[in-house]
Amino acid sequence: MPTRGPLVDGFGRVHTDLRISVTDRCNLRCVYCMPEVGMTFAPHAEILTFEELLRIAKVARGLGVRTVRLTGGEPLVRRGIVDFVGGLSDLGFDDIAMTTNAMELARLAAPLAEAGLTRVNVSCDSLRDDRFAALRRRGDLATVLGAMDVADGAGLGPVKVNVVLLAGVNEDEILDFAAFARATGRVVRFIEFMPLDGDHHWSASNVVASADVLERIEQRWPLERVQQANEVAPAVRYRFRDGRGEIGVIATVTQPFCGTCDRLRLTADGFVRNCLFSAEETALRDVMRAGCDDQVIEGAIRRAVWEKKAGRGSDDLTLLRPRRSMSMIGG
Ligand code: SAM
Numbered sequence: 001m002p003t004r005g006p007l008v009d010g011f012g013r014v015h016t017d018l019r020i021s022v023t024d025r026c027n028l029r030c031v032y033c034m035p036e037v038g039m040t041f042a043p044h045a046e047i048l049t050f051e052e053l054l055r056i057a058k059v060a061r062g063l064g065v066r067t068v069r070l071t072g073g074e075p076l077v078r079r080g081i082v083d084f085v086g087g088l089s090d091l092g093f094d095d096i097a098m099t100t101n102a103m104e105l106a107r108l109a110a111p112l113a114e115a116g117l118t119r120v121n122v123s124c125d126s127l128r129d130d131r132f133a134a135l136r137r138r139g140d141l142a143t144v145l146g147a148m149d150v151a152d153g154a155g156l157g158p159v160k161v162n163v164v165l166l167a168g169v170n171e172d173e174i175l176d177f178a179a180f181a182r183a184t185g186r187v188v189r190f191i192e193f194m195p196l197d198g199d200h201h202w203s204a205s206n207v208v209a210s211a212d213v214l215e216r217i218e219q220r221w222p223l224e225r226v227q228q229a230n231e232v233a234p235a236v237r238y239r240f241r242d243g244r245g246e247i248g249v250i251a252t253v254t255q256p257f258c259g260t261c262d263r264l265r266l267t268a269d270g271f272v273r274n275c276l277f278s279a280e281e282t283a284l285r286d287v288m289r290a291g292c293d294d295q296v297i298e299g300a301i302r303r304a305v306w307e308k309k310a311g312r313g314s315d316d317l318t319l320l321r322p323r324r325s326m327s328m329i330g331g
Contacts, residue, residue: 001306007063009308016066019265021330023073029137035198050084059297067095071330076104082111089116105147109154121160160187165208182245189248196326210249232262258311272304277313
């Protein structure tokens, strides 16, 4: 394992992006993520303090991490999030983004932008009130759409919109979302349903393949691939040929993109994960609380990255449900 130089794994993939989950708690209960009742959350004492999170982020920055995404749970339900973004901003990252359900975003968009947040991805899986309510079980569509406008106005745009598609549930809105992208300039990203739901209802048959999504949109509005040099983003991007907007697909299930993965994750309770699907995690919280120095944190991060498997947490890209579900890992 290298002890200096870039944060590299055994396959030569250099890691420059850190996903930080700031909480495992959420104000919604989306059907593809959390159970409606009975979710148990980590006790507050087990969640990293903002000081601890900043310490790890600083070490990661020193190891060449350039971009950070905050997630959860729902990052905006954690008190003090604005100051935390300010602390991250002081560390000199190129980009500090957030994935949010936007229920609290209208109130916080301006202070977050001022603190240094650069952009937001908003999750929104239906443009119909009743279906939004059924899919997300709490919250409401009008609040989310209003918050997107506020975020754009605060300089956090163009907002990207995350849509998890469930076969037979919201796939009939693919064209509505494509029209929404064309009308608003927001980049809609269609995400394949992954086996990370707390209810354990996932099966291959309720995944809508990204290839089908593209085909359906293409029949109505021709698309062309947006080619990027050194592409590492999970979403494959397409623009409408007539120049009106852009969409993306995230095909984790049907076309994994692990070969270019540059991401590592920190869970809210202080474990480094080298993949959403990995079976192993590296514990940082308890060693930090026992008084370790930064070199120990650095070594733990380096080792976690070095031990990353070929893809989806395995040697042969087999898709297996990890022990923890999405809200506990941080999406
Ligand atoms: N609470 C925030 C939100 O709703 O965006 C951030 C956390 S959420 C876990 C991050 C992203 O993961 C969201 O875009 C959500 O739609 C997605 N997600 C959650 N469970 C998923 C699953 N089983 N398959 C695919 N995407 C999922």
